[in-house]
Every structure is written in C-alpha cells, then in structure tokens.
Amino acid sequence: MLIKAAPDIRSSEITDRRLYVSRREFIRAAAAGTAAAAAGAVFAGSEAELRAATPASHGRKLENVGKSPLSTDEKLNTWEQITTYNNYYEFGVDKDAPSELARGFKTEPWTITVDGECARKGTFHLEDVLKGQALEERVYRHRCVEAWSMVIPWVGFSLSNFIKRCEPTGNAKFVEFTTLYDPKQMPGTRIPVLQWPYVEGLRMDEAIPNQDGAPIRLVVPWKYGFKSIKSIVKVRFVDKQPRNTWNVQAPSEYGFYSNVNPTVDHPRWSQASERRIGEFFKRKTLMFNGYGDQVASLYAGMDLRKNY
Amino acid sequence: MRARALKPIVFLLSLGPAAWLAWAALTGNLSANPLSDVTNETGVWTLRFLAVTLAITPLRRLTGWNDLIRFRRMMGLYAFFYGMLHFMTYVVLDRFAGLVEFPNGIVSWTTVRNLVKSIGGDIYQRPFITIGFSALVLMVPLAITSTAGMIRMLGGRRWQALHRLVYVSATLGVLHYWWLVKADIRRPQIYAAIVGALLVFRLARKRVASAFRRTVTAG
Numbered sequence: 043m044l045i046k047a048a049p050d051i052r053s054s055e056i057t058d059r060r061l062y063v064s065r066r067e068f069i070r071a072a073a074a075g076t077a078a079a080a081a082g083a084v085f086a087g088s089e090a091e092l093r094a095a096t097p098a099s100h101g102r103k104l105e106n107v108g109k110s111p112l113s114t115d116e117k118l119n120t121w122e123q124i125t126t127y128n129n130y131y132e133f134g135v136d137k138d139a140p141s142e143l144a145r146g147f148k149t150e151p152w153t154i155t156v157d158g159e160c161a162r163k164g165t166f167h168l169e170d171v172l173k174g175q176a177l178e179e180r181v182y183r184h185r186c187v188e189a190w191s192m193v194i195p196w197v198g199f200s201l202s203n204f205i206k207r208c209e210p211t212g213n214a215k216f217v218e219f220t221t222l223y224d225p226k227q228m229p230g231t232r233i234p235v236l237q238w239p240y241v242e243g244l245r246m247d248e249a250i251p252n253q254d255g256a257p258i259r260l261v262v263p264w265k266y267g268f269k270s271i272k273s274i275v276k277v278r279f280v281d282k283q284p285r286n287t288w289n290v291q292a293p294s295e296y297g298f299y300s301n302v303n304p305t306v307d308h309p310r311w312s313q314a315s316e317r318r319i320g321e322f323f324k325r326k327t328l329m330f331n332g333y334g335d336q337v338a339s340l341y342a343g344m345d346l347r348k349n350y
Numbered sequence: 351m352r353a354r355a356l357k358p359i360v361f362l363l364s365l366g367p368a369a370w371l372a373w374a375a376l377t378g379n380l381s382a383n384p385l386s387d388v389t390n391e392t393g394v395w396t397l398r399f400l401a402v403t404l405a406i407t408p409l410r411r412l413t414g415w416n417d418l419i420r421f422r423r424m425m426g427l428y429a430f431f432y433g434m435l436h437f438m439t440y441v442v443l444d445r446f447a448g449l450v451e452f453p454n455g456i457v458s459w460t461t462v463r464n465l466v467k468s469i470g471g472d473i474y475q476r477p478f479i480t481i482g483f484s485a486l487v488l489m490v491p492l493a494i495t496s497t498a499g500m501i502r503m504l505g506g507r508r509w510q511a512l513h514r515l516v517y518v519s520a521t522l523g524v525l526h527y528w529w530l531v532k533a534d535i536r537r538p539q540i541y542a543a544i545v546g547a548l549l550v551f552r553l554a555r556k557r558v559a560s561a562f563r564r565t566v567t568a569g
Contacts, residue, residue: 122382123382126381126382127381127382127383131534135533135534137381137382137383138381188532190383190386233534233536291533292533307475309477310476310478310530312448312472315448315450317385317386317447319382319383320382322385322443322447323447323450324447324448324449325450326450
C-alpha cells in the first residue's frame with residue numbers, strides 16, 4: 043500500500059521522513075521483497091517504515107498514517123544527520139559506526155518474546171505484533187544525555203496497545219525490554235563495553251500513555267535517548283524494577299527514570315541546555331523535554347533529584 | 351637526512367591535523383555534530399603530541415640518534431598549541447554557544463561576565479574539566495620558558511626541574527580523557543599505556559643509573 047506522496051508536502055520533506063524513520067542503515071536491507079508483507083499491516087509501525095525506507099522508495103508515502111497532535115512543528119533534522127549520528131553500541135561506540143556496521147543486519151524474520159507477569163506469553167512474529175495496530179506519525183524531540191538533540195518523525199503505534207494485548211497481570215509493575223544480542227551481526231557486542239544484552243525498563247503506568255517505535259524500538263521522548271531501546275526481541279512484565287543497562291554500568295550517572303530534567307545534571311554533561319544537531323547556539327533544555335503536559339503527572343510527588 | 355633539514359617538514363606535518371580539521375569542518379566532512387568532533391579531535395591531538403614529546407628522550411637513548419632533541423621543543427609547543435585550540439573550541443562552541451541567553455546582546459560585558467562564570471562553574475563542578483584545565487594550565491609556564499633565553503635565565507637545572515611538569519600534565523590529560531568517556535575506555539587505556547610506559551622508562555633509567563653509581567662507589 044505504498045502510494046505517492048500527497049502534494050501538500052514538499053517532496054524533500056517526505057524523503058527525509060521516510061528515511062528518518064528508518065534511522066538505521068540496517069533497515070534498508072529489510073527492503074524490497076517485503077513491501078508486500080508490510081502492506082497488509084501498513085500502519086505497521088517501524089515495520090512499515092522499514093519497508094518504506096529502501097533507497098528505491100524515496101518519496102513514497104505510506105497509507106493510513108494518522109497525524110498526531112503530539113507532533114512538534116519544529117524543523118526536522120535531515121536524513122543524513124539522523125542516519126549517521128547514532129548511539130547504538132551494539133554496532134560500535136563511535137557515532138558513525140552503526141551506519142557502516144549495521145548495513146548487513148537482518149531484520150527479517152523477526153520475533154519478539156513476551157514473558158513474565160502476563161497471560162499472553164509466547165514468541166510472536168513481528169507481523170503478528172503489528173497486525174491491527176493503528177499507525178500514526180509523530181514528530182518527536184529526541185534528547186540525548188550527551189546534551190545534543192534532534193527532531194525526528196516516527197511512524198508507530200502506542201505501546202499501551204501492545205501491552206494491553208499481552209494482558210499483564212496485577213503483579214506486573216514494570217515492563218522490561220531486551221535488545222537482540224547477536225555478536226555475529228552486532229560487532230559492538232563482542233566487546234564488553236556494556237553488559238550485553240541491552241536492557242531497558244519502564245514503570246507500567248509510564249508505558250501506558252505512550253508510544254512505541256514499534257516492532258523494533260521504543261520511543262520515549264520525555265526521557266534521555268538511551269531509554270528508547272532498539273531492536274527489541276523480548277518484553278517481560280515484572281514485579282521488580284528492571285536493572286537497565288546504563289544504570290548497571292554507572293548507577294551514579296544513570297538512573298532508572300532518566301527523565302529529561304534540566305535541573306539535575308549528569309556528572310559530566312550539564313543537562314541545562316542542549317545543542318540541536320545542525321545549530322550553533324545551544325538551547326535551553328525543557329523539563330520532560332517539553333512533554334510535561336502529557337507526562338508530568340506520572341511523577342507527582344516524586345523527588346526527581348533522587349529518582350533521576 | 352639531518353635534523354635541521356627535517357625540521358620544516360615536521361613543522362608543517364604537525365600543522366596537518368589542524369588544517370585537515372578546519373577543511374573538514376568547513377566542507378561538511380565531519381559528522382552530524384561537527385562542533386563536538388572539533389572539540390574531540392583537538393583534544394586527542396593534544397595527547398598525541400604530549401606522547402610524542404615524552405617519547406623523544408627514550409628514543410634518543412634507545413637509538414642513539416641524539417639529534418632528536420632538536421624536535422622536542424617543537425613537539426611540546428605543538429602539544430600546547432593543540433591544547434589551546436581544544437580549550438578555545440570548548441570556550442566558544444560549548445560555553446559561549448551554551449549561554450543560551452544574551453540579555454544585553456551578544457557583544458556586551460554581560461556576555462563576557464556570563465561566559466567567565468560559565469567556564470568557572472564548569473571547571474569547579476565537573477572533575478574531568480577540572481583536571482583537563484589543570485593539565486593545560488601546567489603547560490603554560492612550559493611554553494613561556496621554552497625559549498633559549500629563558501633556559502639561560504633559569505639555568506639548566508632549574509629549567510629541567512620546571513619542565514618535569516609535563517609528566518603531570520600528560521598524566522592529567524590521560525585522566526581527563528578517561529573520565530569523559532561514557533563506557534568504552536579502550537582508547538583512553540591506550541594513551542594511559544603509552545604515557546605510562548614513557549614515564550616508567552624514565553623511572554627505570556634513574557634506578558639503573560643510581561644502582562650503577564652505588565656499585566661504582568662501593569667498588
């Protein structure tokens with residue numbers, strides 16, 4: 043269901059968006075033959091974007107992609123910026139490593155294992171995870187703990203919908219995500235830079251009003267970028283707070299919540315301001331990255347200095 | 351080739367990284383965050399030149415090519431040059447650009463005051479900045495006293511004692527790099543190993559020399 047771009051959108055912009063969304067080069071490889079598969083689940087979250095992100099399909103637009111009032115109208119970063127400046131340690135610690143080393147990464151077939159405190163345990167094919175989800179485009183600010191930021195459009199669906207389908211039990215207090223660990227494909231994981239596989243977590247009620255970058259990644263725009271876990275292969279509902287990778291790596295620097303907070307500095311980077319990629323002057327960092335209206339209530343009464 | 355003939359070549363080669371960086375930044379050949387690249391690259395080149403400077407004496411001893419000494423001052427001054435570039439990029443690209451607000455316009459005393467406050471606060475608050483800044487400050491007297499006139503004025507022994515500060519500077523520089531890295535400390539480790547080896551060489555030589563003296567006196 044790939045159709046021509048609507049004329050009201052500049053073609054340059056569309057190219058960028060499709061490509062942004064892919065964000066990682068490996069996605070390109072998914073391409074070609076799978077477009078049909080994606081069509082069935084067009085909205086299909088990143089899945090669909092993956093398909094659309096083949097170099098050949100520049101300028102194509104996916105059907106049934108809803109707009110979201112949550113989108114920012116700030117200027118988008120370029121495809122080049124978004125696909126060559128990545129923190130994706132599974133492929134290497136340098137920002138340009140993922141764009142080179144993830145080229146051959148196989149995203150097809152892909153399965154996600156659901157486990158823990160929920161009724162619908164099992165291993166599901168990506169297609170099944172995506173089936174029936176309403177696709178939405180959201181343009182989000184992305185803020186890295188290293189004090190740089192970008193504006194990135196994503197196509198995906200709400201994480202809450204996914205969670206509902208898993209039917210978590212009353213014991214599920216947190217949801218834990220795990221990235222694929224595959225040293226053959228992910229050269230970065232051959233070196234114990236971090237404890238592999240990468241693990242991230244959200245409190246259940248944090249996960250519910252928000253959006254998932256779909257089949258493969260999470261997008262949690264009011265938290266520092268490292269919370270937005272990539273290439274997800276496992277989702278587990280648990281009663282205890284997950285031990286997220288960066289927190290294990292350096293507990294005094296990275297907490298569990300990791301909400302964007304200009305008043306709580308990281309010991310090495312001031313979080314008060316950030317450089318939007320492509321700009322010279324920095325800008326003030328907004329509380330919750332500017333998503334306070336939507337999420338501040340989740341943390342009412344919490345000391346965010348302690349729960350950083 | 352003689353050292354004298356090589357000198358201009360080495361001088362120009364040492365400018366290479368700065369020239370390349372300027373070219374790459376202006377032509378868009380750096381990453382999507384070129385400002386951070388410039389800061390990182392100038393920092394790494396400072397460490398490299400410090401290591402080269404420290405390597406000259408051991409190399410002389412090992413190879414017997416005594417003319418190498420003619421390059422030591424140049425290498426040391428290049429370390430200082432890249433260190434200053436590194437500091438200036440930090441001041442302009444990180445601190446100045448990070449002021450966010452310019453209440454009396456960009457060109458004003460308020461801006462200067464806020465900039466100084468911002469740099470001072472950063473040096474005070476962030477240990478890796480504190481030691482990086484210290485490493486650079488320690489290089490200032492060395493750069494100033496690098497001329498032949500200054501060496502004469504201070505006298506060889508005192509001059510040499512003063513210039514041992516470079517050991518501290520290099521050590522702090524490596525530590526600065528180590529502390530700023532997020533997770534993958536392999537590269538800082540390499541610099542630590544190199545600088546460490548160069549310092550150990552000096553210690554070991556001193557030991558051997560004094561042991562030798564002791565034997566001679568005893569004999």
